[in-house]
Amino acid sequence: MAVPTGTLHLAAAIDGDGRYQAPYYVELARLAEEGTLDFITLDDTFGPPGPGRGRLDALAVLARVAPATGRIGLVPTVTTTHTEPFHVSSAVATLDWVSRGRAGWRVEVSATEAEARLVGRRPAAPAGELWAEAGEVADVVARLWDSWEDDAEIRDTATGRFIDRDKLHYVDFEGAHFSVRGPAIVPRPPQGHPVVAVAATDPVTWQTAARHADVVYLRATSPEEAGRIRDELKRRAVAHGREPGSLTVLAALAVDLADGEGAPGTAPAVNAPVTPADTPGGPPLYRGGPAGLAELITGWHTADAVDGFHITPVAPRHDLERFVNGTVAPLQHRGLFRTCYPGATLRDHLGLSRPASRYALEREAAR
Amino acid sequence: MSRQHKQIHLAAHFPGVNNTTVWTDPRSRSQIDFDSFEHLARTAERGLFDFFFLAEGLRLREHNGRIHDLDVVGRPESITVLNALAAVTERLGLAATVNATFNEPYELARRLASLDHLSGGRAAWNVVTSSDAFTGENFRRGGFLDRADRYTRAAEFVATARELWDSWTPDGTPRPFAHTGRHFTIDGEFGVPRSPQGHPVVIQAGDSDEGREFAASAADIIFTRHGSLEAGRTFYADVKRRLARYGRAPEELKIMPGVTLVLGDTAADAQEKAAEIRLQQVSPQTALLTLEQIWGVDLSGYDPDGPLPDIDPDPDSQLTQGRVRHGDPLAVAAKWRALSEEKGLSIRQTVIEANGRQSFIGTPEAVAAQMAEFVATDAADGFILVPHLTPGGLDDFVGRVVPLLQERGVFRTAYTGTTLRDHLGLPYPGERG
Ligand SMILES: Cc1cc2nc3c(=O)[nH]c(=O)nc-3n(C[C@H](O)[C@H](O)[C@H](O)COP(=O)(O)O)c2cc1C
Numbered sequence: 001m002a003v004p005t006g007t008l009h010l011a012a013a014i015d016g017d018g019r020y021q022a023p024y025y026v027e028l029a030r031l032a033e034e035g036t037l038d039f040i041t042l043d044d045t046f047g048p049p050g051p052g053r054g055r056l057d058a059l060a061v062l063a064r065v066a067p068a069t070g071r072i073g074l075v076p077t078v079t080t081t082h083t084e085p086f087h088v089s090s091a092v093a094t095l096d097w098v099s100r101g102r103a104g105w106r107v108e109v110s111a112t113e114a115e116a117r118l119v120g121r122r123p124a125a126p127a128g129e130l131w132a133e134a135g136e137v138a139d140v141v142a143r144l145w146d147s148w149e150d151d152a153e154i155r156d157t158a159t160g161r162f163i164d165r166d167k168l169h170y171v172d173f174e175g176a177h178f179s180v181r182g183p184a185i186v187p188r189p190p191q192g193h194p195v196v197a198v199a200a201t202d203p204v205t206w207q208t209a210a211r212h213a214d215v216v217y218l219r220a221t222s223p224e225e226a227g228r229i230r231d232e233l234k235r236r237a238v239a240h241g242r243e244p245g246s247l248t249v250l251a252a253l254a255v256d257l258a259d260g261e262g263a264p265g266t267a268p269a270v271n272a273p274v275t276p277a278d279t280p281g282g283p284p285l286y287r288g289g290p291a292g293l294a295e296l297i298t299g300w301h302t303a304d305a306v307d308g309f310h311i312t313p314v315a316p317r318h319d320l321e322r323f324v325n326g327t328v329a330p331l332q333h334r335g336l337f338r339t340c341y342p343g344a345t346l347r348d349h350l351g352l353s354r355p356a357s358r359y360a361l362e363r364e365a366a367r
Numbered sequence: 368m369s370r371q372h373k374q375i376h377l378a379a380h381f382p383g384v385n386n387t388t389v390w391t392d393p394r395s396r397s398q399i400d401f402d403s404f405e406h407l408a409r410t411a412e413r414g415l416f417d418f419f420f421l422a423e424g425l426r427l428r429e430h431n432g433r434i435h436d437l438d439v440v441g442r443p444e445s446i447t448v449l450n451a452l453a454a455v456t457e458r459l460g461l462a463a464t465v466n467a468t469f470n471e472p473y474e475l476a477r478r479l480a481s482l483d484h485l486s487g488g489r490a491a492w493n494v495v496t497s498s499d500a501f502t503g504e505n506f507r508r509g510g511f512l513d514r515a516d517r518y519t520r521a522a523e524f525v526a527t528a529r530e531l532w533d534s535w536t537p538d539g540t541p542r543p544f545a546h547t548g549r550h551f552t553i554d555g556e557f558g559v560p561r562s563p564q565g566h567p568v569v570i571q572a573g574d575s576d577e578g579r580e581f582a583a584s585a586a587d588i589i590f591t592r593h594g595s596l597e598a599g600r601t602f603y604a605d606v607k608r609r610l611a612r613y614g615r616a617p618e619e620l621k622i623m624p625g626v627t628l629v630l631g632d633t634a635a636d637a638q639e640k641a642a643e644i645r646l647q648q649v650s651p652q653t654a655l656l657t658l659e660q661i662w663g664v665d666l667s668g669y670d671p672d673g674p675l676p677d678i679d680p681d682p683d684s685q686l687t688q689g690r691v692r693h694g695d696p697l698a699v700a701a702k703w704r705a706l707s708e709e710k711g712l713s714i715r716q717t718v719i720e721a722n723g724r725q726s727f728i729g730t731p732e733a734v735a736a737q738m739a740e741f742v743a744t745d746a747a748d749g750f751i752l753v754p755h756l757t758p759g760g761l762d763d764f765v766g767r768v769v770p771l772l773q774e775r776g777v778f779r780t781a782y783t784g785t786t787l788r789d790h791l792g793l794p795y796p797g798e799r800g
Contacts, residue, residue, distance in 0.1 A: 026454075046474070048541065048555075048558040049558070052540060052541060054535070054541065054557075054558050055558060057559075059447065060481040063450035064485040066451050067405075083474065084469065084470070086425070087469075091446075091447050094447035097443050098404075098443070098448060115555075117554050117555050118473040118553055119553060120551055157391045160650040160651070160653065161437060162437060162439055162440060163440055165434040165435075168427070168434050178506075180505050181426075181504035181505055183434075185425060185444075186444060
């Protein structure tokens with residue numbers, strides 16, 4: 001077997017439409033943490049998830065989960081179309097504070113007329129326009145995170161100054177859709193920048209993803225296809241002046257482990273290549289046993305097609321448990337996936353460095 | 368439990384941005400780290416408090432064109448902190464201050480309903496209304512609201528949120544809503560089912576006639592600054608009188624002033640500590656700055672240990688930005704000058720004397736007796752305690768005063784319910800048919 005080049009990254013969605021109580025989410029998060037997954041995601045939309053169904057605010061749920069977990073990264077979807085960028089910045093930074101450096105944020109837009117009518121602020125707009133705006137939001141949010149230098153709080157009794165105001169900065173952001181003066185109200189979060197994720201499953205998102213995301217999930221049914229899209233995303237990231245390694249590319253995969261081989265833990269040999277089924281709209285679907293899924297992950301990883309997988313369990317409780325026990329465990333046995341967390345923050349898990357504040361750098365350079 | 372005494376309600380205020388916090392004290396720790404929030408919340412819950420309270424500020428204050436650097440500043444976002452605190456507490460109410468001008472009803476109603484679900488019915492919303500263009504520079508809409516429109520928007524905001532919270536049937540089916548009004552025209556389906564309290568508890572903070580009227584019509588609690596016995600009674604009577612107009616009973620609106628306290632082993636000890644704290648709260652730099660905020664002009668040439676300036680304030684000054692101005696600066700300056708002349712006080716001493724924010728000073732017995740008197744004589748229904756130390760500032764109160772209040776029969780000895788409405792004895796709103 002060829003030796004895969006990079007570290008394998010694994011993440012799982014813990015979506016649960018119709019679940020309104022904290023213990024459900026806490027249980028899933030702890031399960032994912034037992035499997036040392038990099039992070040969990042919780043999906044959200046501005047409006048109801050579907051006719052007659054409800055769901056809670058995703059960032060709220062993961063803030064509730066934070067003190068009940070220790071290491072797992074927490075990545076809620078936060079939409080940018082009808083929200084205030086300043087509030088988005090504060091909420092995500094705060095998730096990072098309450099989780100002690102485990103926060104991320106999946107950027108998403110609200111494209112429907114129904115969502116627009118819930119707010120009444122402006123009509124629906126084409127997806128391209130919304131993703132351009134989402135990029136502006138990601139940009140101003142990062143500037144706000146930088147607007148307090150790390151050591152801005154000085155508590156200098158001699159001069160009576162609590163902060164060094166020279167280390168606080170106006171962001172003075174002027175975009176096509178909004179402007180924000182700054183600085184932030186929330187001091188710089190523990191990770192400097194919480195992790196930005198984009199589900200780059202539709203090419204309309206690629207430009208914003210390549211420019212602003214730390215993590216992307218792509219949509220592909222074969223390692224060849226995944227590798228092509230990954231190369232394209234990395235090429236665009238580099239065109240924006242970024243390091244190719246600054247973008248972690250995961251394959252999105254829905255998993256249904258309801259049937260298929262054996263009980264969790266047993267791993268019959270599966271030699272035939274496993275291919276997920278294309279599904280219209282959603283991520284490709286893997287249906288089968290957890291050991292077969294380990295084969296699939298190993299195969300794609302060995303082919304160096306992606307940096308890892310973002311799985312969406314079809315039945316969260318059941319499939320996530322089988323995934324952790326029946327898929328992650330054999331990957332660990334093979335030495336493909338870590339058995340403990342390498343650090344404390346989500347950036348640590350992803351092998352991403354902590355960015356310096358751009359304003360601190362500018363101030364240093366001006367000296 | 369004995370119910371012959373009117374019961375005191377208690378809340379813990381976690382300091383955000385203010386000049387009450389003595390950050391120079393070696394016991395003072397972070398006001399950002401989650402540990403600090405957890406410490407104060409657990410203390411409050413150990414003391415069987417009704418709720419934990421977070422204020423809000425959406426733009427850093429400026430003075431003389433620069434960011435104000437003397438006070439504790441910087442704070443995490445309230446609703447997110449409270450959701451996390453829901454994980455480490457079981458009964459304590461969780462109150463977030465959120466502005467009605469820089470938010471939209473659908474989104475905020477959803478966030479508050481989510482907090483209410485995730486905490487098992489402990490959410491509260493303090494509706495504030497400041498709307499100046501200065502704060503507006505951080506938002507899409509900008510500072511577009513006239514002073515006169517702030518409370519009309521706030522009232523419509525709360526009414527709209529309640530329509531959304533009421534829109535699911537008791538058996539868990541969403542009904543479409545449609546709201547058409549002056550500030551909001553929205554329709555669709557609310558994304559969150561009815562939460563444990565039906566409606567999160569609504570708090571109002573603001574003092575104008577419009578503010579009081581809004582509170583009487585729509586709030587469950589008023590957070591007030593009227594923390595003295597006389598001012599408290601006048602305010603209390605005024606606000607409770609307004610309730611009948613809206614078909615509400617006096618018990619349906621709780622009046623809770625924000626108060627500070629200093630405990631000592633003897634009365635003299637407490638007074639001594641109080642004086643020390645005032646000196647720490649009002650450094651020479653803070654004294655001058657406070658004066659500049661009223662005068663509206665640069666007074667950096669003045670000696671904080673010297674007399675007050677003899678020049679008049681500029682009432683239209685923009686020197687200070689982001690701070691709520693209370694009262695007419697000319698009147699305040701005249702009052703301060705009289706105080707200074709009468710007692711022969713320096714600038715710093717005058718600021719300390721005039722802004723003395725300490726409400727209860729004394730032994731635990733004395734403080735318990737005073738609090739009981741406030742509530743028994745309708746100067747308040749309870750208190751929002753503003754500690755001057757973070758996060759240990761209520762440790763002593765909970766350890767030493769709460770048991771005395773319990774002995775007097777004026778404070779609960781156990782939580783009798785699980786939701787904030789239960790703690791406050793507030794009715795659960797009915798569903799709309
Ligand atoms: C006790 C008290 C606490 C307040 N806390 C806040 C706060 O945390 N954030 C905020 O933006 N405004 C706060 N305010 C300001 C009010 O929301 C309101 O904008 C201000 O009092 C002016 O309204 P008024 O004219 O009715 O008093 C507070 C006011 C009072 C009286």
